Amino acid sequence: MSRILFATSEAYPLIKTGGLADVAGSLPRALRSLKQDIRLILPAYPEARKRMGKCKTIAEFELDDHSIKLLQGRLPGSRVTTWLIDATFFDRPGNPYMNEEGQIWPDNAERFALFSKAICHIAMDRIGLGWQADLVHCNDWQTALVPALLDQEPQRPATLFTVHNLAYQGLFDYDTFVKLRLPAHLWQYEALEFYNQLSFIKGGLVFADSISTVSPSYAEEIQRPEFGYGLDGLLRRRQQQLSGILNGIDVDEWNPGTDPRLVQNYNRRSLAKKAVNKIALQNYFKLPEKPETLLFGFIGRLVEQKGLDDILASLPGMLEMPVQFVFLGSGQHEYEQGLRKLANQHPNKIAVQIGYSEELSHRIEAGTDAFLMPSTFEPCGLNQLYSLRYGTLPVVRKVGGLSDTVQDITPKNLDNDRATGIVFAGTTGDGLPEALLRTQQLYQNKTRWKQVQLAAMRQDFSWQRSAQTYLELYKTSLERNPKPLN
């Protein structure tokens, strides 16, 4: 049994802005059931604190002139011990990274540097808990300074850094580096400096004993200039320590057979009942109630990564056909406006809800026939996994985790009963329209469509297998640590 400190800036159901929260909310649970002594640590945002319910202060300490309390509770719905770092920096409304108007907090560097320093303090057992981590598992740039800081110690826990999305790196200017009181020698390109900026993510990429990403394909892609943001050279250098482990999903939370948010539960044997959810969704979105019309869904952040340019360009050409689209998301203003405009122009075919709704996201997964996910890059992607489980065929670009998890409806895959969705390649504009057309053609053939739905629903993306792979990676990381604790 190892003592693992799992560090993250968000974890479902305490606080969530994206896929990282889903992973941080379910992987520690799976690891705990594999008998690991795991502690989840995140900042004590007011919402997280509220949702955690009962908790107690187990330590108080000072760091960089900040008073910090360490609160201990349980991740709701689990037995995972959860630690919240309580400091004034985190006592704010809004989400972990921005205020209620959607503006990034200007002091995020200071906030997450303090969080990272607190993690190191705790991992080294400098606050008298009598619990010293064997390994710290860091996730994304907000915790990426941890491996760099721990590396300054003569003896330290092993470190694993997981990249959930290389596009977010935590880049700040030199003055910020000085303000953060980081060791001066870390300002060099073999450390935290990146083209004259401070790069948080380099702390993880340079110093962690192991690096992982959330799918095997993404682990390959980020070593290429097209996906590497200038970090591909560094990643190629660390190729031996870099691997990709596919995310799992919480199969209890996302189960069409028991999901309490659905109007009608269904499973593989009662697939016909899925149609009840479709009618309910058409009613909810005020679209004409048409059981036979192919209904596409989209849920996600409205940002370039999610393929919004292709979607906005392809939609008008599709509207000659008997199709409908529902969108749930929020993000960049121009995409929100673009979708709203199309919905206003075609109220019988396109409906949009701007915002975030956990409940509606489940109802879209259940009520639609096909799910649009033409991301330009996708480290793993979760919505296509939820879609597969709900018998909603994902339409995806062949990138990252999407290509690792969806099998295209090629004649061969159909004959072998392996096809689970519609996959298109390339970055040119015609990929998505062609994929939508192929979806429409398949939909005409009810027997084939059902065959693919059943194959999709048979896929197993539960955490069991991935958690086991993480465990092996923890072991390897402990062996790689050049300065192990006694």
Ligand code: ADP
């Ligand atoms: P990313 O982490 O890049 O945002 P993922 O597909 O990995 O993308 O995970 C996104 C997660 O956030 C999924 O659980 C998805 O259902 C959820 N999500 C994104 N936008 C919304 C929204 N507007 N309402 C509800 N859930 C959302």
